[in-house]
Amino acid sequence: DVKVTQSSRYLVKRTGEKVFLECVQDMDHENMFWYRQDPGLGLRLIYFSYDVKMKEKGDIPEGYSVSREKKERFSLILESASTNQTSMYLCASSLDSQNRLSQYFGPGTRLTVT
Amino acid sequence: AQSVAQPEDQVNVAEGNPLTVKCTYSVSGNPYLFWYVQYPNRGLQFLLKYITGDNLVKGSYGFEAEFNKSQTSFHLKKPSALVSDSALYFCAVRDSRKAAGNKLTFGGGTRVLVKP
Numbered sequence: 001d002v003k004v005t006q007s008s009r010y011l012v013k014r015t016g017e018k019v020f021l022e023c024v025q026d027m028d029h030e031n032m033f034w035y036r037q038d039p040g041l042g043l044r045l046i047y048f049s050y051d052v053k054m055k056e057k058g059d060i061p062e063g064y065s066v067s068r069e070k071k072e073r074f075s076l077i078l079e080s081a082s083t084n085q086t087s088m089y090l091c092a093s094s095l096d097s098q099n100r101l102s103q104y105f106g107p108g109t110r111l112t113v114t
Numbered sequence: 115a116q117s118v119a120q121p122e123d124q125v126n127v128a129e130g131n132p133l134t135v136k137c138t139y140s141v142s143g144n145p146y147l148f149w150y151v152q153y154p155n156r157g158l159q160f161l162l163k164y165i166t167g168d169n170l171v172k173g174s175y176g177f178e179a180e181f182n183k184s185q186t187s188f189h190l191k192k193p194s195a196l197v198s199d200s201a202l203y204f205c206a207v208r209d210s211r212k213a214a215g216n217k218l219t220f221g222g223g224t225r226v227l228v229k230p
Binding site: 033035048102 | 150157218220
C-alpha cells in the first residue's frame, strides 16, 4: 500500500513564525501536492511538484513556498504565518502514468495560527 | 479552467435507502473524474475514478458513479446506505490533456449523514 506521512497531526504557531510542514511518500511517486482544506471550499491546491527540485504554483500559492530536494519528500513552508493560514493541510502523491492517476493522501496537519 | 460543483452541502439518508451525491464539472478537454471520501479525523481515501470506457464505474465499499457527458455530471451512488458511510465526500476533475498538467480540482465537499 502507498503510504503518505505528514510530520505533525496538529500544530499551533504564532503569527509571524516560520512554519515547516513535511510530507514523505514511500512509493517512488513522481508527483507530490500540497492542498489546504477549508469548510465549504473543498481542497485547494497550493503547490505541486512533478520532479525533484521542480515546483509549480497551484491555485493559492500566496504566502507559501515549497521545497523538494529528494523524490520522497515535499515540504511546505509558511515564511511568516498569519491567522488566515489556519487550516487543514493535506499532502498527496501520485504516479506520472496515464493508467495510475489516483492521488494518495496523507492524514493531514491541522495548523492553528494564533 | 476546470471546476467542480457539488450542489449539496449535506445529504441525509436513512440506513438501507439509496444514497446519491451529486457532482457536475467543467473542463476544456475530456475529463478524468474522481471521488474521494474523508472519514472523521482521517485523510482522503480514493473511492473510484472514470478515465475512459464504460460510463458506469464501480468502486470501493459498494459505491458506483455514472459519467454523463451530455449533462457533465458524475454522481456518486450506493444502492443501500450504511451508517458507516457517514463521511465527507469530494468529487474531483482533471483535464485529460497532458499539457494541462496533473492538477486535480476538487468540489466543496458533501457531508453524508446516514441515520439508523
